[in-house]
């Protein structure tokens with residue numbers, strides 16, 4: 001179970017977060033029952049998440065202003081596999097991220113000029129990512145076109161906005177066996193996995209996502225994983241290989 005802990009000036013913010021997420025709030029000095037495994041807390045204006053047994057290491061936050069992420073933003077070339085897969089060079093500009101997660105892919109693409117609309121259905125992840133986005137905006141980063149994030153599943157979004165189409169639709173669902181490798185091997189990503197679980201319905205979304213793409217659907221996979229849907233259902237048109245991931249591109253036939 002998850003809760004919010006807070007102290008001092010951050011107490012009001014912590015209480016508000018707990019109320020939005022319908023989870024218990026623990027003010028400083030209140031005993032935390034053993035069933036609470038994860039705790040959100042605010043420190044120096046940023047939202048952190050930790051696990052009380054520290055099985056996953058130190059608490060972490062989403063930080064789009066970190067040196068590591070800044071380095072990715074600054075150094076990614078036109079050959080970056082996500083950028084290429086998304087078709088920016090081909091003139092694609094509108095982008096639906098069906099799986100915002102911690103938002104690093106969306107922020108990267110927005111910083112390169114995509115107009116990003118994103119969906120995140122897990123309310124904990126949503127709060128975590130929105131907190132980072134607010135800090136990014138306050139810090140002067142990405143003031144021109146920040147991603148617009150919808151709290152809910154992409155299917156709900158499409159139901160609410162049935163006429164919307166995007167040049168590129170992107171989907172990066174949790175992959176069940178990704179435990180020991182890639183970014184998910186990081187301790188913080190293991191907390192994320194414990195919080196979100198597996199996106200077991202990912203395959204079923206394929207036709208819906210494809211129907212919303214004007215130019216292409218891009219699906220991120222671990223490099224050694226099969227495509228999301230069998231090749232006999234729909235063949236991947238182009239594959240872009242990253243370090244430990246692959247971007248499968250399905251082009252939309254406009255004829």
Ligand SMILES: C[S@@+](CC[C@H](N)C(=O)[O-])C[C@H]1O[C@@H](n2cnc3c(N)ncnc32)[C@H](O)[C@@H]1O
Nearest residue numbers: 099101102103104105120121122153154172174
């Ligand atoms: C692997 S993470 C995405 C990571 C992201 N690309 C990044 O750069 O941080 C997958 C996220 O997509 C969300 N998700 C999966 N299926 C979804 C759906 N159908 N609608 C909305 N969000 C979804 C999950 O809750 C999870 O937070």
